[in-house]
Amino acid sequence: MMRRLALTAVVSLAALSAAAPAATAAAGPLPLPLPLSLFQEEDGGTHLTVVITGSGNPEADGRYELECEPAGGTHPVARQACERLAQLEGEDxxxxxxxxxxxxxxxxxxxxxxxxxxxxxxxRRIDSAFDRSNGCEIGRWNSLRPVLPNVR
Structure with a gap:
């Protein structure tokens, strides 16, 4: 019984090995894999999306893009926000x-x-939520000013 099972497996493997090149030739070459760099950040820089709601200030609420080195994007105070982020790097x-x-x-x-x-x-990947529900959360928010707006 074991010999029959082994012989069947060998014959099946041989048949599949012979059929695979023919199927590939008929279908054309396989596509090359995409380089991994397409799925990674290109330079390790800073690009953040900041979404603010419920601040009570229509000028502060919205979606902002922040890029650093050089400072830019749609953030209203991009240069100051980037300076604050650079300052935070040195803190524990x-x-x-x-x-x-x-x-x-x-x-x-x-x-x-x-x-x-x-x-x-x-x-470094960032995905962080903020609110002002207690003293700790208010402190977190305030530590990121002016990345996050001054709200009262």
Whole structure:
């Protein structure tokens, strides 16, 4: 029984090996794989999308693009925002990290403003949400001014 099974497997493999080149020749060459660089950030620079809602200031609410080195995009104060991000690089705290679950935060409400920042910061992927629901969240928001607007 084992010999029959082994013989069947060898014959099947031989038949498939002979058929594959013929099928490939009829269908044409296989496409070449795309280079991995097409799916990666090209330079490790900074390109962030900042979306702000509920700030109470129609001029602050909206979607902004921020690019650094050189500063540009649609962010209203791109140069100052890029300077702040560069300053934060030297600090130990990560302003994009969420508030730890065990953090003790003051129970103050800073308003309904929310923000989301996505993109890359010096080649590092960023996807971070912000609000002003308590003292810790207000502190996170304020640490990113002027990337995020001054709201009251």
């Amino acid at each position: 705290a990560d302003p994009f990290a969420p508030v730890p679950a065990d953090a003790m935060c003051t129970q103050q409400y800073g308003g309904p403003a929310t923000a989301r920042i996505t993109g890359t910061l010096q080649g």
